[in-house]
Structure formats: C-alpha cells, structure tokens
Amino acid sequence: GENVEQHPSTLSVQEGDSAVIKCTYSDSASNYFPWYKQELGKRPQLIIDIRSNVGEKKDQRIAVTLNKTAKHFSLHITETQPEDSAVYFCAAYFPQGAQKLVFGQGTRLTINP
Amino acid sequence: NAGVTQTPKFRILKIGQSMTLQCTQDMNHNYMYWYRQDPGMGLKLIYYSVGAGITDKGEVPNGYNVSRSTTEDFPLRLELAAPSQTSVYFCASIEDSPYYSPLHFGNGTRLTVT
Numbered sequence: 001g002e003n004v005e006q007h008p009s010t011l012s013v014q015e016g017d018s019a020v021i022k023c024t025y026s027d028s029a030s031n032y033f034p035w036y037k038q039e040l041g042k043r044p045q046l047i048i049d050i051r052s053n054v055g056e057k058k059d060q061r062i063a064v065t066l067n068k069t070a071k072h073f074s075l076h077i078t079e080t081q082p083e084d085s086a087v088y089f090c091a092a093y094f095p096q097g098a099q100k101l102v103f104g105q106g107t108r109l110t111i112n113p
Numbered sequence: 114n115a116g117v118t119q120t121p122k123f124r125i126l127k128i129g130q131s132m133t134l135q136c137t138q139d140m141n142h143n144y145m146y147w148y149r150q151d152p153g154m155g156l157k158l159i160y161y162s163v164g165a166g167i168t169d170k171g172e173v174p175n176g177y178n179v180s181r182s183t184t185e186d187f188p189l190r191l192e193l194a195a196p197s198q199t200s201v202y203f204c205a206s207i208e209d210s211p212y213y214s215p216l217h218f219g220n221g222t223r224l225t226v227t
Binding site (some may be wrong): 006009031032036042043044045046049051084089093095100101102103104105106108 | 147150153154155156157158161171172203211212215216218219220221
C-alpha cells in the first residue's frame with residue numbers, strides 16, 4: 001500500500017546545531033517529495049520539495065536529499081534557530097491510482113537556546 | 114485572495130450529533146482535500162475531490178461524507194459523531210495534481226466530541 005514512515009517522532013537540538021529528519025516511502029513510482037512545517041496552532045506550509053530527477057536540493061539553511069534506490073529522503077536543517085521549532089511533515093506523491101500525497105507521522109523539533 | 118477558508122474554528126459536539134465543516138476556496142482550484150490530524154500524529158486523508166461533482170475516499174473515510182457541487186466549496190459532513198472523531202480537520206486545495214504545486218491549507222477546525 002501507499003505508506004510513508006517518518007523518524008524520529010521528536011527531536012531536540014541545541015541552537016546552532018544541525019537537525020536531520022528521515023522518511024521512507026513504499027512505492028518506487030513516487031516521484032515528488034515535499035516537506036511541510038507546522039508551527040503551533042497553525043496550518044502546515046510547504047518549506048521545500050524535491051522531485052525524483054534530482055538527488056539534492058538546497059534553500060539557504062534547509063536541504064533535502066533523495067535516495068531513490070533505497071526509497072528514502074531526508075530533511076537537513078543547519079545552524080538551527082529558535083524559530084525552527086515546529087512539527088515537520090514529509091510527504092510522498094503516489095502518481096498512480098488516486099494521485100495523492102501521503103504524509104508521514106510528523107517530527108516535533110525543539111531548538112534549545 | 115482569502116485562500117482556503119474553514120468554518121467553524123472550534124466546535125464541541127455531543128456523541129451522536131451531526132455537523133458540517135465548511136471549506137471554501139477562491140483560487141479556482143480543481144483539487145480539494147480533507148485531512149484530519151490527531152494529537153501527535155500526521156495528516157490522514159479523509160476524502161478528496163478532483164473537480165465539481167467528483168469525490169473519492171481517502172485513507173479514513175468512515176463516519177464522514179462530502180459533496181462538491183461547486184468548484185469553490187467542499188463541505189465535510191459528520192453523521193453520528195463519535196469520540197474517535199475528536200481531531201483537528203484541515204481542508205486543502207491545489208490547482209492541479211499535487212506533483213506540480215503545493216497544497217494550500219486552511220486554518221483548521223478543532224473538533225471535540227464528548
């Protein structure tokens with residue numbers, strides 16, 4: 001079935017350190033992998049995405065890597081800041097059948113000052 | 114543009130009551146989705162629609178119904194509310210397939226069933 005696993009469920013890092021969140025997906029046909037950030041009490045918002053024709057994408061302090069062979073992708077946040085504290089969701093797009101996004105379980109990231 | 118608007122923001126229901134969660138978007142998007150987010154959990158797809166008059170079930174459709182009579186509106190109906198339906202509900206829309214552009218989420222409806 002269509003499944004996305006996300007780890008860890010919680011992550012606590014010191015301000016200035018790096019944070020890494022990992023996801024695996026079930027269907028090798030998946031070709032689009034967005035990451036959403038949800039601040040407390042707010043709606044999820046897209047922060048970065050990657051398509052299957054590239055292995056890495058970077059936007060300032062945020063980067064995403066994709067390993068199609070292993071069917072996993074990761075979010076990397078460098079030089080973390082207090083405003084990075086939030087819940088992060090990975091998702092995978094399954095292009096066959098319903099053509100929908102399936103989300104991971106989420107990672108609550110806490111940046112300690 | 115208001116984007117995706119959800120009403121109400123909060124609601125408390127008694128077991129067995131019914132209600133409709135409203136969702137409207139002003140971006141002329143074809144695709145619309147309903148997700149639920151349980152505490153500490155991810156987003157689970159309830160129902161989705163790829164255009165007016167077309168709806169389909171997602172991962173967790175039991176206990177819910179939807180309709181899509183217009184492009185703008187995609188209401189979610191809860192019949193016979195149960196405590197298991199306590200959750201935050203998000204509506205989202207997108208112009209075309211999720212492959213091409215990000216989901217636009219509403220602000221959510223926090224529902225408690227007691």
